Amino acid sequence: MKRRMMWLLLLLWACAPSAEPLSEPDPGLSDLAIREVYPTTLLPASLLVIRGKSLPSPSEGAMSLALSGTSKTPGGLPRNIEVRLRAEYLSHTEAQVRVDTDFLQQLGGNSVEFDGHAKIVVASVIDRQEHLTEPVSVKLRIVPSLTPRLDLVELQGPQRMTGKIHPNDWLTVRGDGFLLGEGEGDTVALVSGCFLPEGASEPCALNGRAVRELELPVRPLSRFDRTSAMLPYSPGIHGVMPGKFSGSIRLRNQPPGTTMRTLSSSRSLAVEQVRPELTGISPSAASLGQYVEMQGAGFIGGQPGQATLVRLQGQFSLEGSPVNIPVDTEIVVQWLSRFPNGPVGRYVLDETDALGQALEPRGGLREAAGVFVGTGTMTLRYGRESIASKPTPLRIALLRPKQVVVVRFLSSYQDSLRLFGLRAVDNAVRARVLEVARRDYAGINIEFREGSEDSALPTDFAHYAQVDIGGPDPNGLGYLGYDNTPGRDMQNRRLYDRIGGVNAVTQNDGSPGYGGVFAEQLLGFSNHPGPVAAIKSAPGEAELFDRIFDPLRPDVGGNPATVREATLLPALSSGSICPASSDDRPHQVQCAIFVLGSLIGTTMTHELGHSLGLANPSNPSGSYHNQGNLRGRIMNPGSLRSFSERAELSPSGPALFCDTDYQYLRRILPGSQLPPSIERQPCLDTPTM
Amino acid sequence: MCVRAWFIAFGLVAAACGSESGSLKLSAVVPKSVTVAHEVVIPLLADSSGPEPLTWQWQSPDRPELATRLSRPTLSVYSGGRALWRFTPLASDVGPLPIEFSAQSGERTGSLSLRFVIEPGGDPPLFREPVGEGTTLDLRAMACAAVSVVVESSSSPQVELSLIDPPPNAEIVQTDALGGKLVFCPSLSQAAAETIYPLLIQVVSGPHVVHKSYVIVLRRPA
Numbered sequence: 001m002k003r004r005m006m007w008l009l010l011l012l013w014a015c016a017p018s019a020e021p022l023s024e025p026d027p028g029l030s031d032l033a034i035r036e037v038y039p040t041t042l043l044p045a046s047l048l049v050i051r052g053k054s055l056p057s058p059s060e061g062a063m064s065l066a067l068s069g070t071s072k073t074p075g076g077l078p079r080n081i082e083v084r085l086r087a088e089y090l091s092h093t094e095a096q097v098r099v100d101t102d103f104l105q106q107l108g109g110n111s112v113e114f115d116g117h118a119k120i121v122v123a124s125v126i127d128r129q130e131h132l133t134e135p136v137s138v139k140l141r142i143v144p145s146l147t148p149r150l151d152l153v154e155l156q157g158p159q160r161m162t163g164k165i166h167p168n169d170w171l172t173v174r175g176d177g178f179l180l181g182e183g184e185g186d187t188v189a190l191v192s193g194c195f196l197p198e199g200a201s202e203p204c205a206l207n208g209r210a211v212r213e214l215e216l217p218v219r220p221l222s223r224f225d226r227t228s229a230m231l232p233y234s235p236g237i238h239g240v241m242p243g244k245f246s247g248s249i250r251l252r253n254q255p256p257g258t259t260m261r262t263l264s265s266s267r268s269l270a271v272e273q274v275r276p277e278l279t280g281i282s283p284s285a286a287s288l289g290q291y292v293e294m295q296g297a298g299f300i301g302g303q304p305g306q307a308t309l310v311r312l313q314g315q316f317s318l319e320g321s322p323v324n325i326p327v328d329t330e331i332v333v334q335w336l337s338r339f340p341n342g343p344v345g346r347y348v349l350d351e352t353d354a355l356g357q358a359l360e361p362r363g364g365l366r367e368a369a370g371v372f373v374g375t376g377t378m379t380l381r382y383g384r385e386s387i388a389s390k391p392t393p394l395r396i397a398l399l400r401p402k403q404v405v406v407v408r409f410l411s412s413y414q415d416s417l418r419l420f421g422l423r424a425v426d427n428a429v430r431a432r433v434l435e436v437a438r439r440d441y442a443g444i445n446i447e448f449r450e451g452s453e454d455s456a457l458p459t460d461f462a463h464y465a466q467v468d469i470g471g472p473d474p475n476g477l478g479y480l481g482y483d484n485t486p487g488r489d490m491q492n493r494r495l496y497d498r499i500g501g502v503n504a505v506t507q508n509d510g511s512p513g514y515g516g517v518f519a520e521q522l523l524g525f526s527n528h529p530g531p532v533a534a535i536k537s538a539p540g541e542a543e544l545f546d547r548i549f550d551p552l553r554p555d556v557g558g559n560p561a562t563v564r565e566a567t568l569l570p571a572l573s574s575g576s577i578c579p580a581s582s583d584d585r586p587h588q589v590q591c592a593i594f595v596l597g598s599l600i601g602t603t604m605t606h607e608l609g610h611s612l613g614l615a616n617p618s619n620p621s622g623s624y625h626n627q628g629n630l631r632g633r634i635m636n637p638g639s640l641r642s643f644s645e646r647a648e649l650s651p652s653g654p655a656l657f658c659d660t661d662y663q664y665l666r667r668i669l670p671g672s673q674l675p676p677s678i679e680r681q682p683c684l685d686t687p688t689m
Numbered sequence: 690m691c692v693r694a695w696f697i698a699f700g701l702v703a704a705a706c707g708s709e710s711g712s713l714k715l716s717a718v719v720p721k722s723v724t725v726a727h728e729v730v731i732p733l734l735a736d737s738s739g740p741e742p743l744t745w746q747w748q749s750p751d752r753p754e755l756a757t758r759l760s761r762p763t764l765s766v767y768s769g770g771r772a773l774w775r776f777t778p779l780a781s782d783v784g785p786l787p788i789e790f791s792a793q794s795g796e797r798t799g800s801l802s803l804r805f806v807i808e809p810g811g812d813p814p815l816f817r818e819p820v821g822e823g824t825t826l827d828l829r830a831m832a833c834a835a836v837s838v839v840v841e842s843s844s845s846p847q848v849e850l851s852l853i854d855p856p857p858n859a860e861i862v863q864t865d866a867l868g869g870k871l872v873f874c875p876s877l878s879q880a881a882a883e884t885i886y887p888l889l890i891q892v893v894s895g896p897h898v899v900h901k902s903y904v905i906v907l908r909r910p911a
Binding site for chain 1: 718725728730732734758761762763764765766767768769771773775776777779812817818819820821822823824825826827836837841842843844845846866867884885887902904906908
């Protein structure tokens with residue numbers, strides 16, 4: 001679908017009005033760059049990956065890979081070529097080109113060597129201009145097929161020279177011609193031989209277990225490496241019990257859509273499988289919803305009939321209490337095929353499992369902070385086989401809950417930045433948003449992380465909240481922000497709230513379904529709000545807003561900020577010098593960054609407060625906002641939060657969580673950091689009915 | 690003015706080209722289909738080189754209420770004749786959606802008709818509980834494992850929970866629209882026969898079917 005989109009964007013380009021290009025180039029493409037192109041050996045249906053910077057999404061422009069240089073077929077003469085290949089957007093740093101018929105035709109066939117340069121070409125939808133990167137040197141080899149060559153099989157990591165192996169330890173294979181997966185097909189290993197269990201006497205053919213061409217998946221050691229690959233010494237070969245295996249291994253390439261298979265020669269393999277080992281855990285302190293990794297070797301799982309358990313035996317001492325609770329429980333850990341320092345066993349602190357339930361009488365994983373001291377014993381269960389490690393001393397601290405919050409800056413937010421003239425200084429605005437968030441929640445056990453639509457999800461926590469920073473309010477209500485998580489999450493039972501997207505449950509209750517922070521609506525504070533509804537504000541507020549943003553807003557004749565301008569001065573930590581004088585452009589830019597980042601940040605901390613159970617956290621039927629008319633409280637209703645307060649241009653300083661709201665946050669998410677010594681206003685909570 | 694609208698090959702590009710000097714030329718890119726709860730962004734472009742300010746409007750001839758209801762599309766107007774129309778459809782919007790855009794700059798006007806299909810889609814549901822891979826059931830202490838199951842679903846307020854090919858004595862009891870209890874009370878013969886019971890929990894939310902593997906490992910009496 002994306003590829004079609006690319007083509008059609010180009011078509012649109014072709015039939016777009018023939019007006020002059022717009023005068024200002026798209027600031028979103030000012031950092032556009034190409035870094036490298038991989039892999040260098042290509043087969044039909046391979047994916048050629050382009051790594052770069054600031055690559056545009058389909059709604060921002062169509063992308064092509066331009067190759068110029070010489071193409072040479074075997075025995076032929078080099079010929080000059082200059083081609084453009086449509087590229088598919090993957091992320092802001094990666095795009096790909098599929099080696100299809102068109103690709104092969106343009107390069108000169110399926111047996112070609114290309115030597116030349118590559119550039120990215122973007123046809124921008126935003127400014128209707130063509131953007132080209134600087135070129136990088138590229139050598140590509142296109143071949144019709146590859147036959148695997150196997151030179152060496154070796155154990156990986158500490159086992160490398162010992163000949164001893166645990167279930168799922170890594171074997172590495174070295175040679176050439178390995179397939180990389182995706183469209184071009186896979187390389188698999190075929191293992192044959194005989195397993196003699198520990199204690200059984202030779203000959204293996206009589207007392208052992210024969211293994212015949214067991215097929216195992218092979219993965220490249222790195223994404224584009226055709227010469228080194230890895231495979232797990234799978235329990236499927238002969239189980240998990242100790243013993244000796246002697247046999248051979250060879251590789252087979254399996255391209256898609258054909259029965260043609262190519263085989264390598266075989267190499268011998270002789271190993272001794274030993275018991276699993278548990279050597280420790282990491283991190284040694286964790287909280288509800290956090291992953292804990294077991295270190296050691298031999299972890300199995302992920303297939304029917306396979307499980308890895310860890311038995312914890314010892315004492316759990318409750319924090320702040322002389323009570324020691326005896327512990328004897330078994331937890332199920334997940335096998336993760338991590339390379340090279342793996343596989344590992346991963347466990348997530350879960351209220352529903354045996355450990356979580358065992359602590360339930362003490363308040364569960366939310367209340368029962370403390371330290372476990374004892375031993376851990378790992379047991380592998382494989383069908384009817386069971387084998388345990390030696391017990392290992394363990395010490396694990398259970399911490400009170402921590403809320404991880406991923407702040408996702410969406411592409412619609414970036415689009416809205418253009419209206420403020422701040423698209424090129426996106427990163428500086430984000431930095432200010434996160435600075436505000438961390439300050440407002442200082443002393444609370446919350447960790448803010450920056451993310452985007454493309455970014456990877458956290459790998460250290462299974463439970464984390466998400467706040468989307470978007471453009472216009474999809475509810476059509478002109479909200480600056482909206483918490484669309486269902487109901488009032490008193491005590492923050494859900495560590496995984498998502499303020500963003502649509503929530504069917506919230507919508508089903510008759511409430512607006514879409515949540516997030518809606519940056520575009522902030523234009524409503526202006527005297528000329530353009531596409532958004534005006535926001536009522538006190539005299540002078542709209543003028544103040546316009547003095548900040550008009551010098552940059554393109555719709556009123558301002559000049560948008562540039563990347564360079566954002567670097568001329570350090571970021572502001574206070575708005576006391578804002579608005580800057582009309583002849584001080586560097587400070588005008590910094591003021592606009594500071595103010596927009598503060599507006600988004602303070603809106604975000606307010607919405608997040610709702611999802612944590614504020615305001616009136618002890619009263620299920622109490623107001624969602626602070627009571628009374630005191631200004632300067634984060635959970636005040638919108639009508640009490642002026643532009644200058646949100647923007648932090650007010651001499652009274654930034655808004656704060658009021659007294660009991662902050663105490664509640666400290667109670668549910670007690671941080672190790674001391675609370676800032678600040679005088680907080682009263683919340684005036686509604687008494688519980 | 691001649692208005693042309695064509696959906697080349699896949700219905701993705703549309704353009705309306707004015708032939709007379711008094712008309713605005715509009716063009717847009719639109720995906721052929723979009724899904725509920727996923728934002729569709731349509732970049733619009735008008736040839737507005739004149740000095741007059743440009744105004745944009747849109748309407749849906751089949752669904753006039755789309756412009757006035759909650760959760761309605763938004764149109765952001767940029768300089769240089771550019772605009773972005775954004776819309777995150779609801780479950781009730783499933784089906785074909787025609788949209789007419791029009792723009793005016795002084796005396797010059799232009800229009801453009803688009804049509805795309807909204808599919809039920811939505812994000813697949815997520816298992817929020819259990820979050821781990823499994824649990825142990827110590828038969829010395831209790832006869833049954835009871836595990837809370839909680840699902841988050843962005844596109845449907847109600848889901849269906851079930852177990853795929855469960856062993857005897859294992860079931861999911863759905864307790865509310867988005868949650869339930871996984872219960873497994875192994876018989877003596879089950880406890881004697883096997884110690885690992887892999888379960889596959891299924892959640893159906895509209896068109897989405899999502900599975901979660903969960904293993905219950907028995908600790909038998911000594």
